[in-house]
Amino acid sequence: MTHDLRTPLASITASASSLLDEGVPFSGEQRQELLRTILEESERLNRLVGNLMDLSRLRAGALTPSKDAIPFDELTSAVIGRLRPQLAGRSVRVQIRDDIPPVPMDVVQMDQVLTNLIENATRFSPQGTEIVLTAVQWQNQLEVKVADHGPGIPSEERTRVFDEFYRKDVGERRGGTGLGLAIARAIVSAHGGSMWIEDTPGGGTTVGFRLPLTRTEEGAVTGKGGSR
Ligand SMILES: Nc1ncnc2c1ncn2[C@@H]1O[C@H](COP(=O)(O)OP(=O)(O)OP(=O)(O)O)[C@@H](O)[C@H]1O
Numbered sequence: 001m002t003h004d005l006r007t008p009l010a011s012i013t014a015s016a017s018s019l020l021d022e023g024v025p026f027s028g029e030q031r032q033e034l035l036r037t038i039l040e041e042s043e044r045l046n047r048l049v050g051n052l053m054d055l056s057r058l059r060a061g062a063l064t065p066s067k068d069a070i071p072f073d074e075l076t077s078a079v080i081g082r083l084r085p086q087l088a089g090r091s092v093r094v095q096i097r098d099d100i101p102p103v104p105m106d107v108v109q110m111d112q113v114l115t116n117l118i119e120n121a122t123r124f125s126p127q128g129t130e131i132v133l134t135a136v137q138w139q140n141q142l143e144v145k146v147a148d149h150g151p152g153i154p155s156e157e158r159t160r161v162f163d164e165f166y167r168k169d170v171g172e173r174r175g176g177t178g179l180g181l182a183i184a185r186a187i188v189s190a191h192g193g194s195m196w197i198e199d200t201p202g203g204g205t206t207v208g209f210r211l212p213l214t215r216t217e218e219g220a221v222t223g224k225g226g227s228r
């Protein structure tokens with residue numbers, strides 16, 4: 001983790017020092033490049049610090065979900081709408097059964113879960129391949145799947161990818177802070193649900209999770225519908 005903090009800080013310091021060095025006549029293009037590095041690395045740090053804060057709050061139990069019953073498709077549209085710029089022209093095909101009752105969930109937290117899963121699918125699968133989000137009712141639970149057609153995650157890594165700081169480059173795509181899936185799973189668990197990885201039929205990664213559709217006491221799992 002120290003490395004994760006130091007590397008971007010070192011790039012920012014080096015770029016800013018270069019720009020301030022009056023002895024070096026940079027071209028406009030070179031200045032742009034250095035400024036872009038500063039911006040990108042700051043964004044990376046910002047994201048890391050945000051993720052670390054979320055994770056420590058989750059661990060401390062301070063992020064107890066504050067649940068409201070929300071139609072799941074409302075959440076999905078909001079998240080996909082907001083992510084549109086990052087999707088870089090790719091679309092997410094959404095298939096949500098219209099017989100699903102409103103889901104008791106913390107909207108802010110579940111927004112983050114979907115964001116992390118869709119970001120991964122976008123980052124780790126090739127341009128032009130489809131990303132599909134499905135939601136169905138399974139017994140007394142909501143079952144959601146985000147499927148991509150990237151290289152997939154080998155079965156021996158499917159538990160580890162949820163570990164904090166576990167990340168790995170996928171082809172040419174660089175892993176990020178390694179916290180996205182850890183946070184997503186912690187949030188789903190705090191809702192009394194579970195999360196897992198499976199194959200996408202035809203190849204790729206599918207991340208699935210289930211949430212109880214029956215209202216439970218905050219964070220607690222009731223006998224009815226709250227089982228994992
Ligand atoms: N859809 C996917 N396809 C292939 N590999 C994936 C996928 N999602 C996650 N992974 C692998 O699991 C690792 C952990 O994912 P996680 O979301 O926790 O971290 P990250 O995406 O690397 O960084 P962060 O989400 O914190 O920016 C990734 O680095 C990648 O190797």
Ligand SMILES: [Mg+2]
Nearest residue numbers: 120176180181
């Ligand atoms: Mg991620």
